[in-house]
Amino acid sequence: MSPTPDHDPTGPAAPTGRVRIVTDSACDLPQAVVDELGIEIVPLTIRIGDEEFVDRRDLTPAEFWARSAAAPELPATAAPAPGQFEAAYRRLAEQGAGEIVVVSLSGALSATIQSAELAARAVAGDVPVTVVDSRNCTLGLGMIVADCARSARSGADAAAVADRARDLAQRTRVWGALDTLENLKKGGRIGGARALLASALAIKPIIEVRDGVVEQGGKQRTRSKALAFLVDTLRSYGEVDNLAVLHADCSDVDLFVEMLRPHHRGDIVIGDIGPVVGTHAGRGTIGIAFHERRR
Numbered sequence: 001m002s003p004t005p006d007h008d009p010t011g012p013a014a015p016t017g018r019v020r021i022v023t024d025s026a027c028d029l030p031q032a033v034v035d036e037l038g039i040e041i042v043p044l045t046i047r048i049g050d051e052e053f054v055d056r057r058d059l060t061p062a063e064f065w066a067r068s069a070a071a072p073e074l075p076a077t078a079a080p081a082p083g084q085f086e087a088a089y090r091r092l093a094e095q096g097a098g099e100i101v102v103v104s105l106s107g108a109l110s111a112t113i114q115s116a117e118l119a120a121r122a123v124a125g126d127v128p129v130t131v132v133d134s135r136n137c138t139l140g141l142g143m144i145v146a147d148c149a150r151s152a153r154s155g156a157d158a159a160a161v162a163d164r165a166r167d168l169a170q171r172t173r174v175w176g177a178l179d180t181l182e183n184l185k186k187g188g189r190i191g192g193a194r195a196l197l198a199s200a201l202a203i204k205p206i207i208e209v210r211d212g213v214v215e216q217g218g219k220q221r222t223r224s225k226a227l228a229f230l231v232d233t234l235r236s237y238g239e240v241d242n243l244a245v246l247h248a249d250c251s252d253v254d255l256f257v258e259m260l261r262p263h264h265r266g267d268i269v270i271g272d273i274g275p276v277v278g279t280h281a282g283r284g285t286i287g288i289a290f291h292e293r294r295r
Contacts, residue, residue: 019152019161020097022088024080024112025055026105026276027142028246033269037149040088044112045078046275061272065249065283068275075279079112085119093127099158102131103145103165105276108212109137130158132165135212138277139244139269139289140174146269147242147291171292174209175217175233176246177226179284206230207281214277227252230288231259240290244269248278248285256286 023029025043034041043055048067053059055077059067068075089100102120104113113133120129134141147168148161156164204226208217220226234240243264247253249272257268273285 018097019099019101019156019158020092020095021145021149021152021161022085022092022100022102022116023141023145024105024116025274026110026112026137027145028138028271028274028277029142029146030269030271031056033142033146037146037153039145039149040092042080042084042088042116044080044110044276046075047078048075049073055275059275061249061274061278064275064278068279069283075275077110077276077279079110080115082115082118082122085116086122089119089123089127089129093123097127100127100129101148101152101158101161101165102129103134103141103148104131105141106135106137106209106212107133108135109214110276128158130162132162133169133212134165134172135169136172136174136209136289137214138174138273138287139246139271140172140209142271143242143244143269143289143291144168144172168291171294172209172289173237173240173292174246174287174289175230176207176281176285176287177220177223177230178205178207178281179223179248179250179286180282207287214280223252227256227259227286230256230286231263234260234288234290235263237290237292239293240264241266241293242269243267243288243290244271246271246273246285246287246289248273248281248283250284250286253286260288 022040025041046053048071102116104116107113116131120131134144148165151164152161204220206217208215220229245257
């Protein structure tokens, strides 16, 4: 689902005393989910060539992919300034929020969490803010955020919501299949000769978010085998919660969702991979995010 460039980033007003959830735009949650749960998103900034854009506001995913494909170098992303988080906290406090929990992009990938913590200290006398490192990105982060927002809406206090976020951070799994090595080549993560060879052999690298960073998770020879690998990976975990499909402008996303449905009883959230991961993973990347159940 593509974001609406002119949506109101403040979301709906909160009842007095309610715990509100703040995250950053690396969550990649569909805007409908954000609006429904009253989640506050502080955006990262994207630089493509000489132009700078505010994530989720200035570029739709399709525009991001088109611009980044035409650029000779990878886009760069910048963490929000502390002042952006502080403004969000104060706005929520004015709307009646009694406590705020921030669930951020992995601290191993971005300085975003540092900005969130600095801002939390700045507003400490006005509204209590707890910051939790999700140890995740894209919909791995997003599904933690959505779960926490539902807990807050059900009446959980900030301490319980933050504990929930920390617990889910340990049980969140994100797996993806890359469709191209062009972005890794542009970013210097793989040499041109190796990229050419891999492309000729139709190799599709598998990635996994592990310990807060994106790691290699294997490789498959074709797109169809990569999709089947992701389905088998989901099956290997047994019953899971909060399944989501993340994709970077993929024409086969509906097919992939149907492949997953026999192996998951609940709803499946579908979201666009944003610039933070998409810049390195590239167009055509597709994956899954979910919460492993405690054994």
